[in-house]
Amino acid sequence: MFEMFEYDFMQRAFLAGIIIAILASISGTFVVLKRYSLIGETLAHSSLLGVAVGLIAGYNPLWAAVVFAVISAWIIEYLRSAFSLYSDAVLSILLSGSLAAAVIIVSLGGAFNNSLFSYLFGSILSVTYEDVVTIAIFGTLALGTLLFFSKELYFIAYDEEVAKVSGIKVKFLNFLLVSVVAIIIALSIRVVGSLLIGALMVIPTVSALQFRVGFLKSVVISLSIALFSVILGMTLSFHFSLPSGATIVLCVLGIFILSLIINNRK
Amino acid sequence: MKFNLPIFDIKNLSFIVKGQRILSNISLEIFRSEYIAIIGPNGGGKTTLVRMLLGLEKPTSGEVKIYGKKLSDFKEWHKIGYVPQRASHVDSSFPATVLDIVKMGRTSQGGIFSSFNETDKKLVYDAMAKMDILDLQDKMIGTLSGGQRQRAMIARALASNPEILILDEPNTGVDVASQKNFYALLRKLNQEDKITIVFITHDIGVIADDIARLFTINEKAVICNDPKHLLSCQEMSELYGIDAHLLHNHKHEH
């Protein structure tokens, strides 16, 4: 069972996976409560556009991903607040736009690049030590920011206008939240892939909501589900040589279905 | 009971959307410790007026001052407790207990690092006790009845220890006995705790003895300084072309 930890690459993969599970589930709580569930998907595709630009232009694709994701997050938040557009529509527009642009850039730059492919689906087993350190440092900063403002973000998610009237800097915190989420996603796509990070953000929280408990308990449940599915998914993917990202997502989906059943009996 | 400095000072406020006049040239003041009732027909602009007082909506023209300051310069928002019209329509799966909701009333105070301290705790529990929801504190907000939710929303507003409480029809859907308690509580908050109350309601007859002044809003504002003589107010309202049947109906009920 534990022989997989004899491999350095597995140790790194587990470390990276655990950090991402923590980041994705906690930021995911605020995202889902704000009815921004699709933002993970959208920002992941904006990150992908960043990666494409990075790969073609010769910049570090990770940093290019961060820059593109954050810009995209600001555009989303600006469109939503300034024009009171439906946020799901805004997210869907940016999602298709980013993906289309990424595909064009890649096709202009030559063949469909192998390394881009690895960002689409993630390649947790090829995570380097340097990747783990980068994710750990920026992940801690991102998580610290979220926890620092957690009461405010929770209030805003519940009722943005009353939060504003209570003196909370709603506009600033909305931009801060999407920026932090953008950074988390850009950091995560190399590991779990842009197609899967959205699932890791949303599904643990939605599962936790089935339990109908207060805020703190919901966050704890969501975090536990994310951690459990990442660890289970990676173990299964090691033993049965399955793709890690997809295995993790199927695990978290399984838990979601289980929580639906458990909480909707009677 | 009028002090020199009004809490709210509104001058020539107008609100026009897409060519439609919602509010025309409204000027009024709200003073410390006053109990103001706002009435008017559906769509008359009551909610819009209150939203402009709170900076949630920008007037087309005119000026709002709060504690003598422009809205943009005002910082002490914790002095204001606000319960919006649709406050009790919550998403049933939102992960919040009644206690979580009432604690929100303490969020903006004491900075970020200050954890939930003894003062916060006392104010939160006092607010829940006042609204008689202590026994509901661990219940999920989505599982409560409409009236219970409303009491939780008002408790949240009270938890910030406000000097002024703005309530936008908070008691629609609340049973008659609870409403009576609620009006008694508002009277107590106003008379004993000296909290200024701005209360949008359709139920003016019952509270006529409690309120200091009555504003009728229907695009224009008619200010009635002596609500004990509702009939004369009504005549005045009609003079201004404002449908005052609400006043009229309640007059006969009581």
Ligand SMILES: Nc1ncnc2c1ncn2[C@@H]1O[C@H](COP(=O)(O)OP(=O)(O)OP(=O)(O)O)[C@@H](O)[C@H]1O
């Ligand atoms: N931002 C806005 N855009 C367009 N129309 C608006 C806006 N704000 C208010 N209105 C319109 O202004 C009118 C007044 O609305 P308001 O909600 O203030 O009425 P009210 O007096 O509170 O009514 P009720 O008793 O039904 O609550 C309505 O016709 C509403 O549609």
Ligand SMILES: [Mg+2]
């Ligand atoms: Mg209204």
